[in-house]
Amino acid sequence: MTQAVKFCSHAGCRNLIPLTERYCSKHKHEESSRVYFHRKHSGGKYEAFYHSTAWKKLSYQYKLANPMCEACLKRGVIRKVDIADHIVPIKEDWSKRLDYANLQALCIVCHNIKSEKEVKERKKIKLKKY
Ligand SMILES: [Zn+2]
Ligand SMILES: [Zn+2]
Numbered sequence: 392m393t394q395a396v397k398f399c400s401h402a403g404c405r406n407l408i409p410l411t412e413r414y415c416s417k418h419k420h421e422e423s424s425r426v427y428f429h430r431k432h433s434g435g436k437y438e439a440f441y442h443s444t445a446w447k448k449l450s451y452q453y454k455l456a457n458p459m460c461e462a463c464l465k466r467g468v469i470r471k472v473d474i475a476d477h478i479v480p481i482k483e484d485w486s487k488r489l490d491y492a493n494l495q496a497l498c499i500v501c502h503n504i505k506s507e508k509e510v511k512e513r514k515k516i517k518l519k520k521y
Contacts, residue, residue: 436497437481441489450475453494460498462505472496 395452399415406415414421440446453475463470476497487493496511497505 438483440481445489448489449489453491454496457496459496460501461496462501463498470498470500473499476505478501482502501504 395410397410398404399406399408399418400413401415401418401421404415404418406417406475408415412419454472457475458472460468460470460472474497475494476485478493481488484493
């Protein structure tokens with residue numbers, strides 16, 4: 392019986408490996424370290440924070456106390472809160488991440504508008520600098 396094989400996914404490598412694998416033993420290590428690098432630099436501590444119990448508890452409590460979107464409310468629109476949002480983003484001030492006074496209740500629409508603005512503003516700052 393012949394086992395089904397294919398080439399290693401590493402560019403240019405012609406080592407034959409079982410169909411269930413992606414890389415030969417020589418390149419397996421290389422790939423896993425790259426995945427680790429990617430993970431470490433994509434979300435990092437911010438992503439870990441949003442998954443933390445402390446944040447889940449705090450945002451849950453905040454949304455209980457503020458069941459309406461605050462931005463919509465200012466315009467006289469009643470919309471249910473979707474997200475407890477940081478007024479000062481945690482990427483700007485990490486120390487305010489669990490500061491109750493730094494939170495605002497937003498619906499998903501207002502939250503998206505705010506994040507878009509933040510990205511634009513960050514680009515502006517970059518343009519000014521260089
Ligand atoms: Zn290989
Ligand atoms: Zn809203």
